[in-house]
Amino acid sequence: MDKRILQMSSVERNDWQTHLCDGAMAQRLATDKLCRVSQNLRDNTKLQTRWEQHETEIQLHGRMVLQERWRETLHSCLVLVESESEAFRQSKNVVQAALDAKDVPANVLSNCKRLRDQRHGPELVRDEVEIQLEIEVKIIEESRKSLKDHLLNISRQLCVLEELQKKIRRDLHDKSEALQIDEKCLALTNNSPCISFKPNPARISDK
Numbered sequence: 001m002d003k004r005i006l007q008m009s010s011v012e013r014n015d016w017q018t019h020l021c022d023g024a025m026a027q028r029l030a031t032d033k034l035c036r037v038s039q040n041l042r043d044n045t046k047l048q049t050r051w052e053q054h055e056t057e058i059q060l061h062g063r064m065v066l067q068e069r070w071r072e073t074l075h076s077c078l079v080l081v082e083s084e085s086e087a088f089r090q091s092k093n094v095v096q097a098a099l100d101a102k103d104v105p106a107n108v109l110s111n112c113k114r115l116r117d118q119r120h121g122p123e124l125v126r127d128e129v130e131i132q133l134e135i136e137v138k139i140i141e142e143s144r145k146s147l148k149d150h151l152l153n154i155s156r157q158l159c160v161l162e163e164l165q166k167k168i169r170r171d172l173h174d175k176s177e178a179l180q181i182d183e184k185c186l187a188l189t190n191n192s193p194c195i196s197f198k199p200n201p202a203r204i205s206d207k
Contacts, residue, residue, distance in 0.1 A: 060186045067179045074172045081168060085161040092154045099147040102140055109137045 113133050188195065 057186060060182050064179060064182045064186070067175055067182065071172060071175045071179065074168055074175065078165065078168045078172065081161055081165050085158060085165065088154055088158050088161065092151065092158065095147055095151045095154060099144060099151060102144050102147070106137075106140050106144065109133060109140065113137065 113130075
C-alpha cells in the first residue's frame with residue numbers, strides 16, 4: 001500500500017476516496033455520453049446512407065429506362081437510314097445503267113456524223129439528215145449530262161447517309177456501354193467485393 005495513504009488521517013482518506021469516486025463517476029458519465037453520441041452518429045449515418053443509396057438506385061433506374069428508350073430510338077433511326085441508303089444505291093444503279101445505255105446511241109451518232117464530215121465535193125451539203133443528227137446528238141448529250149448530275153447528287157447523298165450511319169452506330173454503341181455500366185452500378189451492394197472509398201473517383205489511375 002502507498003505510504004502516502006498510510007500517513008493520511010481517516011478524514012483525509014475519506015476525502016481522497018470521495019475525490020477518486022467522483023472522478024471515476026465523471027469519467028464514466030463522459031464515456032457513456034460519448035458512446036450515446038457515437039451510437040446516434042452511427043445510426044444517423046446509416047439512415048442517411050440507406051436513403052442516399054435508395055435515391056441513387058431510383059436515379060440509376062430512371063437513367064437506364066431513358067438509355068433504353070434512346071437505344072430503341074437510335075436503332076429505329078439506323079434501320080430507316082439503312083433502308084434509305086439501300087434505296088439510293090438501287091437508284092444509283094438504275095441511273096448508272098441508263099447512263100451506260102446512252103453510250104451506244106452516242107457512239108452511233110458520232111460515227112454517222114464523222115462519216116458525213118468525210119464527204120467531198122457536191123456531197124458535202126447541209127441537209128435535213130445532218131440537222132436531225134445534230135439535234136439527236138444534242139438531246140443525247142443533254143440527257144447524259146442530266147444523268148451524270150443526278151448520279152453525282154445520289155453519290156453525295158449516299159456519302160451523307162453513310163456518315164450518318166457511322167455516327168448512329170457509334171452513338172448506339174456508347175448508349176449500350178453506358179447501359180451496361182448503369183446495370184453494374186445498380187447491382188452493387190454494401191457486401192459487393194472490390195469496393196473501397198475513393199477520395200477522388202474521377203481521377204484515372206496511372207496503373
